[in-house]
Each structure stands twice: as structure tokens, then as C-alpha cells.
Amino acid sequence: MTATLAPPTAQEVPAKRVPWGRYAGIAVVAALLLAYPLVVTTSFLQTIGVMALTMAIASTGWNILGGYAGQISFGHAVFFGTGMYGTTLLVSDGWSPWLTMVPIALLAAAFGVLIGLPTFRLRGHYFSIATLAIGMMVMSILPNIQWLGATDGLSVPFLDEGFWNLTFSLRDKTEYYYTALGLFAVTTVAAWLFLRGRIGSYLEAIRDDDIAASAVGVPVRRYKLYAVAMSAGLTSIAGSYHVMFVTFVDPSSSSDLSLSTAIALIAVVGGAGSMWGPILGAWLVIALQEYTRTYLSATGRTIDLMMFGALIILVAVVDPRGLVNLIKRGYRRVRR
Amino acid sequence: MTLLAVDGLTKRFGGLAAVSEVSFEIPEGTITGLIGPNGAGKSTLFSMIAGAARPTSGRISFAGKDVTGWQPHEAARAGVGRTFQLMRVFGSMTVLENLTTAAHVRHRTKAAARAVATRVCAETDLGEFAHRPAATLTGATKKRLELARALATSPRLLLLDEVLSGLTPTETAAAIELIERVHAQGITIVLVEHVMQVVMSLCPRLVVLDFGKLIFEGSPDDAVADQAVLDAYLGA
Numbered sequence: 317m318t319a320t321l322a323p324p325t326a327q328e329v330p331a332k333r334v335p336w337g338r339y340a341g342i343a344v345v346a347a348l349l350l351a352y353p354l355v356v357t358t359s360f361l362q363t364i365g366v367m368a369l370t371m372a373i374a375s376t377g378w379n380i381l382g383g384y385a386g387q388i389s390f391g392h393a394v395f396f397g398t399g400m401y402g403t404t405l406l407v408s409d410g411w412s413p414w415l416t417m418v419p420i421a422l423l424a425a426a427f428g429v430l431i432g433l434p435t436f437r438l439r440g441h442y443f444s445i446a447t448l449a450i451g452m453m454v455m456s457i458l459p460n461i462q463w464l465g466a467t468d469g470l471s472v473p474f475l476d477e478g479f480w481n482l483t484f485s486l487r488d489k490t491e492y493y494y495t496a497l498g499l500f501a502v503t504t505v506a507a508w509l510f511l512r513g514r515i516g517s518y519l520e521a522i523r524d525d526d527i528a529a530s531a532v533g534v535p536v537r538r539y540k541l542y543a544v545a546m547s548a549g550l551t552s553i554a555g556s557y558h559v560m561f562v563t564f565v566d567p568s569s570s571s572d573l574s575l576s577t578a579i580a581l582i583a584v585v586g587g588a589g590s591m592w593g594p595i596l597g598a599w600l601v602i603a604l605q606e607y608t609r610t611y612l613s614a615t616g617r618t619i620d621l622m623m624f625g626a627l628i629i630l631v632a633v634v635d636p637r638g639l640v641n642l643i644k645r646g647y648r649r650v651r652r
Numbered sequence: 653m654t655l656l657a658v659d660g661l662t663k664r665f666g667g668l669a670a671v672s673e674v675s676f677e678i679p680e681g682t683i684t685g686l687i688g689p690n691g692a693g694k695s696t697l698f699s700m701i702a703g704a705a706r707p708t709s710g711r712i713s714f715a716g717k718d719v720t721g722w723q724p725h726e727a728a729r730a731g732v733g734r735t736f737q738l739m740r741v742f743g744s745m746t747v748l749e750n751l752t753t754a755a756h757v758r759h760r761t762k763a764a765a766r767a768v769a770t771r772v773c774a775e776t777d778l779g780e781f782a783h784r785p786a787a788t789l790t791g792a793t794k795k796r797l798e799l800a801r802a803l804a805t806s807p808r809l810l811l812l813d814e815v816l817s818g819l820t821p822t823e824t825a826a827a828i829e830l831i832e833r834v835h836a837q838g839i840t841i842v843l844v845e846h847v848m849q850v851v852m853s854l855c856p857r858l859v860v861l862d863f864g865k866l867i868f869e870g871s872p873d874d875a876v877a878d879q880a881v882l883d884a885y886l887g888a
Contacts, residue, residue: 329748329770329779513762517753521742528740531702532805533728533757589744 337647345595353493360606362489368602369496370558373503375582375594377550380507382580383588384516385543386523391431391447392579394454395548397570398424399555404470404565413482417556421549428548429541436540439526443540451576458567469566472559482560492561499557500595503550508591510546519543523589551579574620578605581624585631587638596639601627654716655680655809655840656701661710663696663864670696672864673710678809683831683841685855685872687848689884692861694844695737698811701842702734703727715808728757733807735798737814737844743787747778747797750786754804769804776800776830792823796830803834810834812843816850828854852876860884 352365374396382388402420407413435446459467475481484491511519518539521529530536559565569575578601586597604627608619635642656678663671671693678684686694699705701712703724712720714730722730742750751769752762759765773782778800781789786797795815802810812831816824828850835841845851851858852872860868860875862884868875875881 329773329782332748332783514756514760514765517745517749517756517765520745520749521753524742524744525740527704527724528736528742528801529753530724531704531728531734531736531740532754532801533725534753535723535725 337644337651341592341643349497349595353490357488359487359489360610362493364603364606366489366492366496366561367606368598369493369500370554370561371578371582371602372594372598373496373500373557374551374554374579375586375598376500376503376507376591377547377552377554378579379547379583379588379590379594380511380519380550381543381547383583383590383593384511384523385519385540387436387540387543388441388444388580389447389544389547390444390573390576390580391449391451391454392547392551393571393573393575394447394451395424395428395551396555396558396575396579397454397458397565398427398548399552399557400559400565400570401464401470402552403556403559404472407475407560408470408473412480413556413560414480417553420556421552424552425545425549428544432541432544436537436544447576451571451573455567455571455573458571465566467567469564469569472563472565482557496557496561499553503553504591504595507546507550511591515539515542520589574624577621577624581627585627585638587640590638590640592640593638596643600639653680654678655714656842657711657713658697658701659711659713661697661700661712662708663693663700663705664708669864671700671707671861674861674864674866675710676859676866676869678840678842680808680840681838682857683835683843683855685851685858686842686844686861687846687851687858688861688867691863692884693864694861695813696864697861698734698813698842698844701727702732702811728805728807731806731808732811733802733805733809734811735795735802735813735815737817739791739794739798741786741789741794741797741801744785746783746785747789747800748773748782750797750801751804754801755806757805768806772800772804775833776803777826792819792827795819796827799827799830799834803839807839809840809842812841812845814844814846816845816847824850 353362356362374392378389378392399420402423403413403416406416431446431450435443458464464470475483477483477485482495518529518534521534522536522539526536582597582601583593585601586593586595604623605620608623612619631638654677659675661671661674662669674697688694696705700707703722703726706721711718714732742753745753748769751772752765755765755768759768773779776796776799778796781793786794789797799815816827819827831841831854856871858868858870858872858875859866860881867880867884868878
């Protein structure tokens with residue numbers, strides 16, 4: 317059956333060019349990320365760095381499902397919250413924060429699969445609508461759950477400073493920054509390994525055209541479930557880290573709709589469906605968010621949402637493929 | 653050997669029978685033309701064979717196994733490749749990535765899938781477009797990619813849904829040459845086509861549907877002499 321019959325006009329398939337631009341990009345971004353806390357020493361700016369890296373992890377999770385598989389979730393705060401609450405509870409039981417991350421991520425993955433099982437049967441936007449509804453449900457149920465601290469929330473117990481306890485001096489955030497950077501690197505590599513072979517191809521095929529995907533042998537529903545599990549797990553790890561940084565979790569800080577929006581928006585602004593999206597988007601969105609919060613209002617709650625709205629419009633108008641594509645276009649122009 | 657057999661296949665949408673009690677067999681290694689006026693049920697029949705639509709009643713068997721009501725990905729895995737009447741390429745991927753995705757159905761590793769994709773890409777004359785995003789291709793090239801993508805799944809049976817419609821005479825000739833080349837590899841082909849000239853020259857055997865019913869099965873020469881076929885096309 318595999319008898320090769322060359323066509324009369326057979327052309328060679330040209331080899332793909334070595335992506336030097338990508339390697340250079342990785343080197344530049346890595347250098348900038350490593351140097352940041354050495355150059356920037358104010359607590360405010362270092363906090364922005366820690367927050368940006370944390371949200372980049374959360375958004376890397378979202379990106380697998382939303383950017384690659386094309387299943388837009390408006391409820392990723394639920395998985396982020398799973399990480400925050402889960403890690404707080406286990407750390408209170410004497411666990412090292414690091415050891416809580418994977419088990420809690422598995423729990424979040426199970427939640428994701430639970431949401432996906434009924435909704436992925438349907439085509440179109442039903443999954444998105446379901447995630448929105450579930451986010452709102454969790455938001456109204458949480459304040460009534462006593463063992464999660466109800467409206468008061470939970471505090472992470474005081475731990476001795478040290479790497480194992482993921483607890484450092486708050487005067488200088490350098491240690492938090494570098495641990496967040498390390499975690500970001502690990503999760504990004506995990507996402508890259510997850511996506512680089514058949515799974516990644518299949519998810520992109522589902523995003524582009526799910527009917528064609530099934531016609532070339534993609535078990536669509538099963539692969540969507542793989543995606544939501546990995547996605548929820550990574551976002552939960554970001555939540556686990558975040559709660560160790562802020563040492564407190566309550567319903568509004570963990571499961572809010574604006575947090576869900578931020579997680580999604582970061583990937584979209586940076587470039588949905590690109591490994592670059594989350595890290596680029598996170599720095600822009602978090603920096604904007606923290607600055608508006610500081611200068612424009614006490615809590616910045618509504619300002620956040622207005623800014624998100626403006627950003628969505630800006631991305632849609634300037635380049636729907638996000639910052640990364642803008643940079644790529646610039647790079648190509650310079651090279652010519 | 654019979655590769656595909658449909659027996660009493662029926663698909664109803666409410667009160668309307670899109671396909672009604674259709675039975676025929678496709679021997680392995682043949683090219684069969686499936687023709688009929690608009691709305692005759694050709695695409696619905698294709699969908700049922702490829703697993704995209706569930707029959708209301710009747711049976712489909714493929715390679716001797718009853719596969720009635722299977723899922724599209726199961727059909728692909730078993731060796732049924734198909735193209736779509738309205739082109740459904742993976743637009744954000746390059747041509748080679750489209751083919752690699754399809755090849756993954758038989759090859760787990762990226763390297764193996766990519767090797768198959770590269771071979772199919774050259775065989776189908778898509779080399780020059782290998783690294784172009786599929787969304788940027790012309791209609792004719794997209795149709796060619798649809799066919800190439802189905803080939804990359806290493807099918808035993810190819811279901812081609814109007815791969816020639818809308819092509820210029822030059823493009824049509826190239827596409828026919830490609831289909832003949834695919835057939836020479838031993839792949840069984842069933843094609844839905846409106847361009848009668850093409851069907852007549854390419855297919856030694858025709859199956860004709862009208863209003864969901866099978867009205868003729870046989871050679872093109874007999875078809876043009878058949879009163880039922882003439883009535884269906886020219887109006888009784």
C-alpha cells in the first residue's frame with residue numbers, strides 16, 4: 317500500500333528553516349527575567365514581578381485549553397482557587413508547600429474533567445458558558461462552606477523562613493521572585509513537552525476544525541479532556557504558589573470572575589496558542605493592573621474590568637494574535 | 653473481496669427519509685462513482701459510512717466487520733479517509749502540519765508521522781506549499797490538501813466528496829491524474845461528483861441515488877441508457 321509513486325512533477329519538500337529568531341527570543345527573555353530583581357529593587361516593582369510570573373503560570377494552563385484546543389474558559393479562577401485553598405489546608409496540616417502542588421493539581425484536574433465530561437459532548441460555545449456558570453456557582457457557594465473559612469477565608473500558618481517552607485523575607489522579594497521564576501520555567505517546560513507531539517497537533521486540529529479532526533482519527537472528546545486536565549492542573553499550581561506569597565485566601569481573592577478574566581486575558585493579549593503568550597501578556601496586564609490600582613483608586617476593582625475591556629478591544633483591532641505576533645512581525649521587518 | 657457493504661441503510665430526519673433502504677457493495681481496489689441529483693442523499697450516505705451520522709436503520713460493514721453507528725475517529729482508524737465538500741483544512745497549521753496531524757493516527761511519534769507527511773506532501777505535489785499556513789492557500793490547493801490529508805491517514809477506502817467541483821480544466825486534469833495515481837496504489841475509492849464527464853471516464857462502476865433511493869448500479873454505459881437514471885436527471 318505504501319508503494320511510492322512519485323508524481324511526474326515531483327518537487328522536494330523544502331526543509332524547515334532553523335528558527336534562530338526563536339532561540340534568540342528565548343535567550344533575551346530569559347536574560348531579562350533573570351536580571352529583573354537585580355535591576356529593580358523597590359518592593360512594589362518586585363511584587364509586580366512575582367505576580368506576573370504567578371499569573372503567567374496560571375495563564376499557561378489556560379492557554380493549553382483556550383489557546384491550543386480552542387475551548388475558551390471563563391472559569392479558571394476555580395482551578396486557581398483550588399490551588400490556593402488546597403495548599404492552605406495541607407500546609408496547615410504540616411505539609412511542605414512544594415509537596416502540596418502536584419496532589420492539589422491532580423484534584424483540580426479532576427474538577428476540570430468533571431466539568432468537561434458533560435459539556436464536551438456538545439459542540440460550540442457550551443463549554444464556555446458552563447465554565448462561566450460554574451465560576452459563579454463556586455463564588456456563591458464558597459462563602460457558605462465553614463471548613464474553608466466561609467467569608468472570612470483561611471490564613472496560611474506562620475512558617476519559618478526557608479525554601480522548603482516557601483516562606484521568605486517580605487522586605488526584599490528577590491527570593492519569592494526567583495522561586496516563582498523557577499516554577500514558571502518548570503511549568504512552561506511541562507506544557508511544552510505536553511504539547512510538542514501528537515497531543516499538541518490534535519488539540520490544534522480540534523481548535524481549527526473539530527469535524528475534520530475527527531475525520532483524521534482524533535478522538536475529539538477524549539483529547540479535550542486531556543487538555544482540560546492539564547490546563548486545570550497547571551493553573552492550580554499557580555494558585556498554590558500565590559497563596560504562599562499572599563498567605564491568605566478568601567472567596568473574592570480566589571474565585572472572582574475578574575480573576576478568571578485576567579487569566580484568560582493575559583494569554584489572549586500575549587498571544588493565545590503560543591508558548592510566548594502567557595509570559596508576555598502577564599507582564600503587561602499585571603503591571604497595568606497594579607499601577608491603575610495604586611494610582612487611580614483604593615481597590616481598583618472596577619478600573620480593572622474597564623482596563624480589561626479596553627485591552628480586549630485593542631488586541632482585536634491591532635493584532636488578534638497578540639503581542640507575540642506583533643513582535644514577530646517587527647522582527648521579520650528588521651531582518652529584511 | 654468486499655471492502656464496504658451497506659445493507660438496507662436508512663436515515664430519516666423527522667418524516668423525511670434522506671437515505672432510504674440503500675444496499676450496495678464496494679469490492680476492494682475499485683473506483684465507484686456515487687451520483688445523483690441535488691438532494692439525492694449522497695452526502696448523508698457518505699456521512700453515515702464515515703461515522704459522522706448515525707443510520708436510523710440498516711447495517712454498514714467494513715472489511716467484514718459490522719461497523720454500523722461507529723464514530724468518525726474509529727472510521728479513520730479502521731482505514732476510511734474522507735474529504736469534505738466544503739473544505740475543512742486546519743487553517744492555522746502549515747500544509748505539512750496538516751498532514752502530520754493526519755499521519756498521527758497510525759504513528760505515535762512525531763518523527764514517524766512527519767516522515768509520512770513529507771512523503772505524502774511530495775506525492776501529492778504540495779511540496780512548494782509545505783510550510784505555508786493552510787488558510788492562505790487557493791481553493792484548488794485546499795482541495796488537494798484535503799485529499800492529501802486523507803491519504804496521510806493511510807486509508808484503505810477513500811470517500812471523495814466533490815473534489816473536482818469548482819476547479820479549472822487544468823486543475824481538474826491534475827486532480828484526476830492524482831486520483832488515478834492514488835487508485836494505482838491499491839486504495840479503494842468512492843467519489844461523489846457532479847462533473848459527469850469525469851465520473852464517466854474515471855469510474856468503471858456507478859451507483860445512482862435519487863430521492864434517497866438507489867435507482868441504478870452498474871457501468872456508465874448502461875447508466876446513460878437506463879430510463880430511471882435519465883428520468884432522475886432530465887425529469888420524468
